[in-house]
Amino acid sequence: MKHIALFVLxxxxxxxxxxxxxxxxxxxxxxxxxxxxxxxxxxxxxxxxWVTTFNGWGVDGNVRVLRPWFGVAGTFSRTSxxxxxxxxxxxxxxxxxxxxxxxxRGFAHGLAGIATLKSPSGFNDDSPTxxxxxxxxxxxxxxxQIDYVRQxxxxxxxxxxxxxxxxxLPLCFRNCRSYGIDGLTVPAW
Numbered sequence: 105m106k107h108i109a110l111f112v113l114x115x116x117x118x119x120x121x122x123x124x125x126x127x128x129x130x131x132x133x134x135x136x137x138x139x140x141x142x143x144x145x146x147x148x149x150x151x152x153x154w155v156t157t158f159n160g161w162g163v164d165g166n167v168r169v170l171r172p173w174f175g176v177a178g179t180f181s182r183t184s185x186x187x188x189x190x191x192x193x194x195x196x197x198x199x200x201x202x203x204x205x206x207x208x209r210g211f212a213h214g215l216a217g218i219a220t221l222k223s224p225s226g227f228n229d230d231s232p233t234x235x236x237x238x239x240x241x242x243x244x245x246x247x248x249q250i251d252y253v254r255q256x257x258x259x260x261x262x263x264x265x266x267x268x269x270x271x272x273l274p275l276c277f278r279n280c281r282s283y284g285i286d287g288l289t290v291p292a293w
Contacts, residue, residue: 129280131172132167132168134163134165135273138162139159140157141265159184164177166211192217194215195215198212198213207244210241214234221260231256231257232256244272244273245271248268250267274288276288
């Protein structure tokens, strides 16, 4: 429950900083999509990777404050495979480039949080999780991300790679630069 509260707090951050002077930058990126990565415990060597890999969904929020390139990100994902469920929540700093001429921008982050593995027998195991990743947004709506994930759960690779393919909605509330390079401008904030 503490982890969900942390995630909600991360997404609610823009309203908390509204007391800042109106000349300070404020942006919010909301994203979500399909997440895949990591072999389920007990995976046979020649097994079908689609069935024995964790697949599911994830959501992501990034509050960019003070500077257009710096933000605090929070992620939540729930994936499953072979009757195992892996839930993770993490937060940390993210740097984001402006949108370039052809509607492309990059980002990189370092996140820390907790992952929970639920086995078919109902047993749960928790582990700290550390994520370092990067990705790019194409236009104002498409996102591709690749992450290195470090966690210590029984039967799950300690060092793993996770990929995310989804959508992003970048919003700019205050002190936006021209031509939409900070995201979609929300008027009168």
